[in-house]
Amino acid sequence: MLLYTPPFLVKCVATGGAYNFSIFVEIAIFEPKIERQKHDRRMKVKRIINGQGTAFKVNIVRGVSGQSAFLFSLREGGRKFFFSGIRGGVCLLPVLLLLGACQPTRYVPKGEYLLYSSDITTDNKHVDKGQLSSFVRQKPNKTILGFRFHLWLYNRSNPDKDNKWNAWLRKNGEEPVIWQQLLTDRSSEQLLLDLRNKGYYYAQVTDTVIFRKKKASVLYRVKTGWPYVVRRISYAIPDSAVARLVLQDTVNTLLRRGMNLDAEILENERKRVERNLKENGYFGFLKDNISFSADTSFRTGSVAIEMYIRPYTEQTADNRLIEIPYPQYRIRSMTVNAGLNMQNLTEENATVISDTISRGFIQFIIPPRFPVKGTTIAQSLYFFPGMLYKLSHENQTYQRLQALRNFNRINIEYTKAPDQQGVAMRDLDCRINLLPFAKHYYTAEPEVTNTDGNIGGGANLQYQNKSLFGHAEILDLRLRGMIEAVSATEAAFKFKTAMEYEAEASIHLPKFLFSFRSAGFTRRYNPKTAFSLLYNYQRRPQYTRSIFNTSIGYSWKGSNIISHSVRPIDINFVQLKNVNELYNTYLEKYPYLKNSYQTHMVVSSNYSFIRDIQKIKKDDFLFIRTNFETAGLLINTFFQLKNKGKPSTAPNKILNNTYAQFVKGDVDLRYYHTINSNNRIVSRLFAGAGLPYGNSKKTADDGTTLASMPFEKKYYSGGTLSMRGWRMRSLGPGSYRDSVTVSAYPNNTGDIKLEANLEYRFKLVSVVEGALFVEAGNVWDMHRDDKRPGADFTFKRFYREIALDAGIGFRLDFTYFILSIDTGMKLIDPAGNRGWALKKLPGEDKLPRHILNLSFGIGYPF
Numbered sequence: 001m002l003l004y005t006p007p008f009l010v011k012c013v014a015t016g017g018a019y020n021f022s023i024f025v026e027i028a029i030f031e032p033k034i035e036r037q038k039h040d041r042r043m044k045v046k047r048i049i050n051g052q053g054t055a056f057k058v059n060i061v062r063g064v065s066g067q068s069a070f071l072f073s074l075r076e077g078g079r080k081f082f083f084s085g086i087r088g089g090v091c092l093l094p095v096l097l098l099l100g101a102c103q104p105t106r107y108v109p110k111g112e113y114l115l116y117s118s119d120i121t122t123d124n125k126h127v128d129k130g131q132l133s134s135f136v137r138q139k140p141n142k143t144i145l146g147f148r149f150h151l152w153l154y155n156r157s158n159p160d161k162d163n164k165w166n167a168w169l170r171k172n173g174e175e176p177v178i179w180q181q182l183l184t185d186r187s188s189e190q191l192l193l194d195l196r197n198k199g200y201y202y203a204q205v206t207d208t209v210i211f212r213k214k215k216a217s218v219l220y221r222v223k224t225g226w227p228y229v230v231r232r233i234s235y236a237i238p239d240s241a242v243a244r245l246v247l248q249d250t251v252n253t254l255l256r257r258g259m260n261l262d263a264e265i266l267e268n269e270r271k272r273v274e275r276n277l278k279e280n281g282y283f284g285f286l287k288d289n290i291s292f293s294a295d296t297s298f299r300t301g302s303v304a305i306e307m308y309i310r311p312y313t314e315q316t317a318d319n320r321l322i323e324i325p326y327p328q329y330r331i332r333s334m335t336v337n338a339g340l341n342m343q344n345l346t347e348e349n350a351t352v353i354s355d356t357i358s359r360g361f362i363q364f365i366i367p368p369r370f371p372v373k374g375t376t377i378a379q380s381l382y383f384f385p386g387m388l389y390k391l392s393h394e395n396q397t398y399q400r401l402q403a404l405r406n407f408n409r410i411n412i413e414y415t416k417a418p419d420q421q422g423v424a425m426r427d428l429d430c431r432i433n434l435l436p437f438a439k440h441y442y443t444a445e446p447e448v449t450n451t452d453g454n455i456g457g458g459a460n461l462q463y464q465n466k467s468l469f470g471h472a473e474i475l476d477l478r479l480r481g482m483i484e485a486v487s488a489t490e491a492a493f494k495f496k497t498a499m500e501y502e503a504e505a506s507i508h509l510p511k512f513l514f515s516f517r518s519a520g521f522t523r524r525y526n527p528k529t530a531f532s533l534l535y536n537y538q539r540r541p542q543y544t545r546s547i548f549n550t551s552i553g554y555s556w557k558g559s560n561i562i563s564h565s566v567r568p569i570d571i572n573f574v575q576l577k578n579v580n581e582l583y584n585t586y587l588e589k590y591p592y593l594k595n596s597y598q599t600h601m602v603v604s605s606n607y608s609f610i611r612d613i614q615k616i617k618k619d620d621f622l623f624i625r626t627n628f629e630t631a632g633l634l635i636n637t638f639f640q641l642k643n644k645g646k647p648s649t650a651p652n653k654i655l656n657n658t659y660a661q662f663v664k665g666d667v668d669l670r671y672y673h674t675i676n677s678n679n680r681i682v683s684r685l686f687a688g689a690g691l692p693y694g695n696s697k698k699t700a701d702d703g704t705t706l707a708s709m710p711f712e713k714k715y716y717s718g719g720t721l722s723m724r725g726w727r728m729r730s731l732g733p734g735s736y737r738d739s740v741t742v743s744a745y746p747n748n749t750g751d752i753k754l755e756a757n758l759e760y761r762f763k764l765v766s767v768v769e770g771a772l773f774v775e776a777g778n779v780w781d782m783h784r785d786d787k788r789p790g791a792d793f794t795f796k797r798f799y800r801e802i803a804l805d806a807g808i809g810f811r812l813d814f815t816y817f818i819l820s821i822d823t824g825m826k827l828i829d830p831a832g833n834r835g836w837a838l839k840k841l842p843g844e845d846k847l848p849r850h851i852l853n854l855s856f857g858i859g860y861p862f
Contacts, residue, residue, distance in 0.1 A: 104141075104148055105214040106155045108176050113216035115140050115179040120191075122222040127198075132222070135190040138183040141174050142678045144762045144770070150174035153765065172765035179216035184209065191220060199227035199260030228261040228296060232304035238311045239325050242277065246309070249276050261303050266292050269307075278391040281328035283414070283428060314421055325424060329389045332417060332427035336377055338366045338434050361385065371439040371467035372406050376510070380404060381432075382523055389428060396523070401434070403526050404472040404510055409435040439466050456484025456498070474508045499539045506532040512554060527556040542583040542747075543597075547712075548573040565608040572602040573657065574712060589787075595698055596711040596749070601657045604631035614672070623670040627688075631713075632661030636694055651695050660710045664690035666753070670862055677763075684757040684862045688715055691751070691782060707783060708751075715753035715779050717803070720857030722755065723775050724824030725805025727853055732779040735790035735801045737832030750779030752793050754802070757862060761811075769811040771822070776804045778830060790833070804828035811860070820857040826850075 105114045118139055120129050133139075141151040154173025157166040188205045195203035202225035210217045233255050237243035254269045274287040289312075295304040311323040362384065364374040380400040383393040394412060401410050410432070417427035441464040446457065458481050465475040480502040513529040529552070536547040553567035576599050579587075587594040606629035613621045639652045651658045666688025673681045692707040719728030733750040755777030764770050778801050780793035790801070807824035826837035834841055837851060 103155065104151055104176065107159070108178065108214050113179045113211055113214055115177040115218065116215040117217040118220075119218070120220045120222060122224065124222075124224040127195075127222065127224060132191055132194065135194050136187045136220070137190065138177065138180060138187065138218075141177050142676075144679065144764075145760070145772075148174075149764065151176055179209070179218070181209075184218055188220065191222065195222065195224060197263035199229070199262055200224040201228060202226065226301055228294075228303045229301060230255070230257055230259050230261055230305055231299065231302040233257065234304070234306045236306055236308045238323070239309065242282070242309060242326055245277060245280055246273060246307075249273075252276075255305070255307075261294060261305070266305075273307075273309075275391060277326075278389070281330065281388040281390070282326055283329035283389045284416075285326060316421075324422060327420075327424055327426045329416075329426050329428045331383055331385050331387050331389060331430055333361075333363070334381075334383075334385055334430045334432070335363045335365065336374065336432045336434065338364065338370050338372070338374075338377070338436070371436050371470070372404065372472050373470040376404070376471040377401070377434070379511075379523070383430075397432075400523065400526060401432075403528075405474060406436055406466050406472050407434050408437050409433070437466055440464070441466065456482055458482030458500075468507065472510045476504070476506045476508075478502075478504045480504075498541065500537065502534070502536045504532065504534040506530060512556075525556040525558070527554065529554055542580050543576055544578040546575045561611055561613045563610045563612075565610075566606070568605050570602075570604045570606060572604070572710075572712070573600075574602075574710065575599045595706050595708040596714065599657060600710055601654055601659045602631050602710055602713065603635055603654075603659055604629050605633075606630075619674040621672055623668075623672070625668040626666070628663075628665045629713075630663045632659050632695055635659055636661055651698060659695055660692070660713070661694035661696045662690055662692040662709055662713065664688070664709075664713065666715075668862075679763075680761045682757075682759045682761065682860075682862065684755075686753065686755040686757075686777070689752045689782070690714070708781075711747070711749060714749035714751060716749045717753065717755065717777055717779050718748075718853075720820065720822065720855040721861050723777055723803060723805055724773065724807055724809075724822045724855055724861070725775070725826040725853055726803070726824070727850065728855075730850075731777075731803055732801075732830075733788070733791040734778065734780045734793065734798070735830045735833050736788040737790075737834075748779070750791070750793075751782035752780045754778065754798075759861070764810075767813045769813060771809040771811065772807075773809065773822070773824075774804070774806040775824075776802050778803050790830075800833075801830040802828070803830050818859050820855075820859065820861065822855050822857070822861070824853050824855070826853075 104116075108114045115138060118133075118136055120132050120136070122129060122132070141148045143149075150173050152173075153169055154175055157169035157173065159166075184207055188207050192203060192205045195205070204223045204225070206221045208219045208221070210219070235243065235246065237246060252272070254265050254272060259265065270287040270290045273290055274285060277285045289310050291308050291310070293306045293308060295306075296302070312326045313321045313323055315321055362374075362378060362381070364377070366374060380397065380403075382396040382400065383390065387393075397412065398410060401407055413431045413433070415429045415431070417429065420426045441462075443460075443462045445460045445462075461479040463475075463477045467473060468475045480500075482500045484498040484500075507530070509529040510527075511529065512527045532549070532551050532553075534547070534549040536549075538545045538547075549570075549572050551567050551570040553565060553570075555563065555565040557563050576597055579597075587597060606627060608628075609624075609626045611622075611624040614623065635654065636652070653659070666686065669685045671683050673683075675681065690709045690713060692709045696709070697707040716729040717723045717731040718726030722728075723731050729747050729749060732748050736748075738748075755775070757773065757775045757777075759771050759773040761769060761771045778798075780798065780801070781788075781791045782793065784792045804827040805824045806827055807822055809820060809822035812819040812821075828835060829837040832841055840846075
């Protein structure tokens with residue numbers, strides 16, 4: 001193996017002006033001869049590329065003693081991207097890493113061995129090797145796609161130098177894992193113990209260690225043998241009331257005839273029975289009161305298990321232990337201390353209210369100017385005085401109080417009533433302590449924007465009142481301003497600025513408004529109502545646009561993992577004016593596209609369904625989100641009734657504005673697979689379609705009937721959240737290729753969108769995470785009325801118009817937010833039926849532009 005890191009030359013030149021800049025980077029690597037001379041590391045460039053345009057050329061870099069290398073350069077306007085290689089092939093950054101990783105045993109002490117691999121083989125396909133590996137006490141260094149990056153980082157440090165750089169390398173790197181015979185032996189013992197806990201009492205585990213060049217590879221061979229199988233299940237429960245509850249609930253038991261004698265299943269059954277009894281008032285019952293016995297004598301390989309719940313014992317006044325039935329508990333009193341342990345509270349500033357549902361009294365100790373009133377807190381409680389204790393009521397109360405978004409700390413305490421020995425039904429006194437957030441919240445944030453390379457800045461001002469009228473109504477007021485430098489590609493635009501101003505007001509209520517739903521529904525489904533009002537003004541190089549939006553929405557929880565959202569009224573008024581003459585000429589060529597860029601009104605209703613199991617299952621889980629929206633249906637029905645018997649071909653209008661009519665639906669599926677604590681794979685499938693009809697139809701000058709979606713309701717690809725090899729809104733539709741780009745802001749949209757993403761995420765150092773991704777997808781228009789060639793969707797060719805890209809990204813996890821930086825490269829570009837992105841089309845004398853795309857975002861792409 002080559003232990004020599006080739007000399008290399010890095011050259012970086014930055015140039016720029018007031019509105020744009022470019023960075024020139026050269027990396028030259030050459031391989032040394034066996035007989036190197038002293039001055040071989042001095043390099044000189046034989047040929048340098050000058051000029052503008054796009055080019056993909058080779059620079060020949062030659063050393064003093066004749067060594068040569070190839071320097072591949074991709075030029076795009078003023079920007080250059082370089083990939084260099086050793087003679088005979090391309091050399092990328094991973095080559096440097098691999099060359100530097102050829103000495104993973106650099107800091108392995110003499111006589112010791114690096115644990116290079118640890119594998120498990122088994123003769124039983126029903127045994128989960130992934131679970132078995134968790135019992136191995138010593139594992140190799142972490143890897144990223146097989147590369148020991150963190151070990152490589154540690155090995156770059158110099159133990160003889162005590163400076164910040166070496167300290168950083170050792171802190172963020174990972175020490176070599178030194179193989180230890182003791183830990184291998186313990187791993188074998190733990191594997192054998194786990195197999196026996198799974199019912200394989202005759203299992204055998206052997207380990208083999210192979211040593212080679214200071215590396216140790218450990219192989220654990222597992223032979224399970226035949227397991228003990230449960231053939232009979234019985235119960236021994238002296239307490240008749242407890243026995244009745246347990247036997248009635250056997251339909252939910254985890255114990256099954258024919259299963260292995262699995263200790264983990266038995267333990268989970270103990271926990272399940274404990275929860276069931278606590279759901280029926282047995283506040284003090286613990287799973288430690290449950291035990292299992294196994295009888296293996298009645299048949300070879302079979303076992304009879306018996307669940308035993310020991311009786312409840314209590315000490316009498318004369319110090320005798322007697323057996324009595326397990327006591328049940330009910331809530332005797334409740335106190336809400338709205339201030340936690342504030343010492344200055346007295347009975348004078350306490351408020352006592354009565355709740356008719358509770359069949360008793362709840363005492364509220366509320367300090368002056370407390371943000372949330374007692375009646376709202378009472379509506380968030382799931383148990384009241386006189387009710388039997390239930391564990392689920394306690395958990396639901398926690399969740400409901402947290403959903404009010406007004407409390408920093410929530411604590412529920414219980415005190416058993418004294419002097420109730422021997423009583424079957426006993427009392428609990430409950431105390432709920434609440435510590436509120438500050439009622440008023442202000443924030444001012446600067447903002448740096450990057451819209452497809454156009455740098456800008458702005459500011460966000462926000463005010464929040466967490467309890468506007470004392471019932472946890474959350475008021476949000478937000479002002480946002482942004483200005484951005486735009487470098488247009490057409491001389492007609494020259495250099496301009498894009499500006500955007502936005503004002504938004506919203507209020508969220510912790511209940512359904514204008515609804516017949518009862519308080520029981522509120523406690524069960526945690527409903528919310530939201531009102532919003534928004535005004536947005538945008539000045540783009542192509543046009544000026546103003547948007548007014550108002551909506552009312554309802555949301556509620558179907559379960560811990562399912563949520564629903566309905567907006568029965570969502571009004572969007574879009575006014576487009578000051579359209580640039582060049583851009584307007586472009587739209588005139590395509591009436592279907594122009595129809596989307598008209599002043600219009602959208603009155604819609606929509607529904608969203610989300611299934612997110614991440615809160616329950618952290619490792620592997622499926623996320624599902626579906627949306628359905630319909631616009632103009634009710635309004636169009638009104639006009640049909642109004643104009644009954646009066647045929648009309650002109651679109652109907654409201655307040656002199658045409659309203660849109662369409663249906664739209666999409667589904668977003670994501671699967672998260674955790675390989676280990678350092679690596680995760682995330683995949684996503686997205687499919688959506690919108691169908692314009694009715695009032696969205698217009699007649700063009702040539703008599704063609706056109707129907708198009710409003711442009712803000714159309715789908716698009718490209719950017720930080722989608723196909724990252726393309727700029728935002730620059731992909732598609734279909735195989736359409738615009739021969740002239742008229743704007744620095746592409747607006748390629750469609751009625752149909754299909755997309756698939758696969759991303760491999762891995763941790764690097766400190767707050768930095770890495771990602772490798774590959775993506776496929778595109779957008780299309782629904783109707784063939786679109787005169788742009790290849791823009792419409794047809795089953796005969798759509799699969800040939802799927803774009804493909806791949807790239808690398810980095811995530812900076814600052815706890816409160818995540819900054820994403822992605823570089824995507826086009827692989828297959830359907831525009832003009834190009835195919836491979838680096839392929840020239842007939843008549844082209846240079847490679848296509850924008851092969852690489854750099855994008856920034858907040859949060860993960862998906």
